Amino acid sequence: MNSSLFITLIALAIIGALAYFAAIGFRGSGRTKDVPPNLDKYHSDDELETNHLDRTLSVAVLVASLLTVMIPLYYLGEQNRQEEFVEYFDEVSVVRGENLYEEFGCGNCHGVDGSGGAASYVEKRSGVSVTWAAPAINNVFYRYDSEEIRYWLIYGRANSPMPAWGLEGGGPMNDGQLDDLIDYLRYFQISQQEELQNIEANINSALLRIDNSSLQVESEIVRQVELIDAINIAPTQLPIVEEAVSVISALIEKENGIDSDEDGLFDSVEIEISAYSATISEALGTQVLNLNPEEEESIPGRKDLSIVRGYLSQLQSSEINLGILVEGKEKFLDEATSGLAFLEEALENELWVVDFQEIAERTYEGDYDKAVRAVGIFNAYCARCHTAGYSAGAAYTKKIASGGLGPALRSGRANIQFKAREDMVDFIIKGSENGKGYGVNGVGGGKMPGFGAVLPESDIGLVIDYLRGMMPDA
Template sequence: MGLGAVALAIAVLGIAGWLAFLVTQSRVRHRRQAAAQNLSPFLTDDELENTRLNKVLLSALIATAVLAIVMPVYYLNESSRQAAAVVHFDDQAVERGLEWFTEYKCGNCHGANGGGGGATYVEKRSGIKTTWSAPALTDVLYRYTPDEVEYWLTYGRQGTPMPAWGAEGGGPLDSQQISDLIAYIASIQAPQSDVLAAVEGKVSRELARLLNADQQVADAVAAQQAALAALEAAPSQFAAVQGIPAELETVLTGAGTCTDGSAALYQQACASGGMDSDRDGLTDVAEVELTDLVARMILNSPESDAATALGKLAFDHTNAFTNSDGPTPIPDLTGAETAVTEFNTIVRDLGLASQNNERLVTAAQHGLDYLAGVAETRPYQIDIPGLAAEVFSGNITEAQRAAALFNAYCARCHTAGYSAGIAFTEAAGSGAIGPSLRDGRAEVQFPDEADQVKFIIKGSVNGQLYGINGIGRGWMPGFGAMLSEEDIMLIVKFERSL
């Protein structure tokens, strides 16, 4: 409790005491009287105007003195109390925001601490599943205002894995919850010095991305070829393995090969058990059969997590703990349970691939054709020597930095497919959620280069003019707090060369 609150409490108690005194004094005292009250003489004028009046005036003087002391003290303490209340309120908002951040699994895409991550995404042009790069939230308020962040949280970003979270956009959160989320995001903003220091790392990563782009695309082509081959092989593989789970059930529940433990894996009872030398819950015959069935399943199934899990299993009728997880031994009966689960998983997946084989193969072939076209045309490449000669007076270093800065800070919105990965990245500045910058569009919008620099520093403001006939919506972030003016100038020169 603050000093002001204590002083106010004292004043209130004093006033309450005075009122209690007045009430007490005004009460009629019931006592035996020789005569009726209306016949008893009251105080004399001298008593009323001296003794009684002096008591009342003294009490009023004391109350006035107390208030004269208390109110300034309360006033002086009130501003700090209000400030502390604001801090407490903000802390509570941050705590609630963390709760929503965790409950709605924002960290699955943006990283557990908001440092950035990725989300599974099916790229629209190719139909290939990839990982969409989700941005870090630890620097978002250096480029967007809280109101702009509220917009993106409320309505999401259509065409990306970012859904609408606000009720107005069709999401599950009300406006208070969105405000709490923003409070939490504000609490995890990195120091500006760290944001500025991160520029060099981003430049290096983007240059490495461009340098290794051809190999990454080649790897994507190889992976898609393998996926296509697996789909084409699915019908024959399914035919080879579809009966194996039933064979396994017969071994683990059949007379002479079962135990109570192995039959229980299928919620059955073992009518006539067999010999279990190592007393691990599997008969000796079952362990031999299990080894054979696991080998057949692996041989006739595609690479998968289930096949990998089966490859780690082994069974030995002389050892109750043939398998282990690091230093922890695993009972063979538990290994058999794993085999039951993974057998069913493999057969289920191959069955689905076989039933829909024509459609899946066609889609996979389309994806492969798309990637083959990317490998041939290389739309993601940037002609650094040409850029240097045309814009930077032959300075390769400046040209590289300009291209890397654009990809690191601008391509997410202004280059189609950038966030989906290098294999899906179109020509720099081809346009995505932000407009295309190609064919001299930047020079058309900003005839004066200095105006474009100012625009990138400040970003757009909803309803305000920018450039020639441009009306802001608050979608274009400002990078003045994240990049030096020299780096922004490099970006401007790069964009005006497209």
């Protein structure tokens, strides 16, 4: 029953009772004016034991039966109300979780809607600045339970850009905040159907990445060479920038002259700044200003004064950056050159290349498409944990499935851990459980996701055959 109806009924009953007593009171007060109540004549014994008693008893029965009906009704309503409360608290928790998601910038890496993104990161092995892929988390409940998700939130993921968020892991959030965050993650999960619809696109982009890896590493080599040049040239640029900052500042603050276009810069200053900007532009790679003393906006839409202020602040920030480079020159140069060597070696070895034909013949009776799909699935769904550096871009120096956060799987190791294929299928479907053994000597850490809700069994089978078919490395 609706609780407001119940309250209305109670209120009506109370008002009725009050009215009844008031009416008796008025009647009595009119009658007992001269005679005190104890001397007044009351009902006869006969009447008291029959009519009057009957009436009192009927009222009692009526009230008792009303209560018998009302109490269970109230009780039923109460349960509903409590469910409404729970729902209300859930909603509040989701809203708080959403605030945490924004406040702590999860969306900067995982996307505002949790569909995945990227983070800048200096990869530990190579010292190269990379763009590290951050996985989608609007589907994370399809591969982990909430305790496993909590673990990743508390401790983050070492050797990756994912920071620790829980107090135990050295992060800022307490248990209640983590609860809210997890409620929010649960709330924004996509439907399983949508998740399954992503499979083809995920496989295709993983395969495309293999094709593009050489190009990608080449362009990273170009960037690395530019970085080394920038470090080398910094000591010559720094004094030029320092002088430019003081020259331009002094010119802006000059106190007298003629200002034809009344833009806040004297004519002579506009001419001098233009000329000066031309003299330093080559050494610093900065722009040349062409200020017209007759024109308030030498570049239409921007006031000359604001152009010059912008120019000055550019010079000031490059002064700071160059200062840092000069200060740590040896260290930066070391890192950048070893990063370059790493990339060059990667380009030479091309360890990301897979021989589909060979896989097809060895494992799929010559079925090339199956081999391609199996590698696509592995790279799209497994490589980020089982091939070191995969999330950093090209898996520069490591062969496919050579191990990362998760154990190495190549060289037919899967056959050693799982004697029977069906045990391996079962493991990939369910994932690992914290503290629970698997295979011959595996100890689950709850870190291996379950793929039963993410990939059809046919695809799981393909990737398992691929891993089981891998030959021991020479």
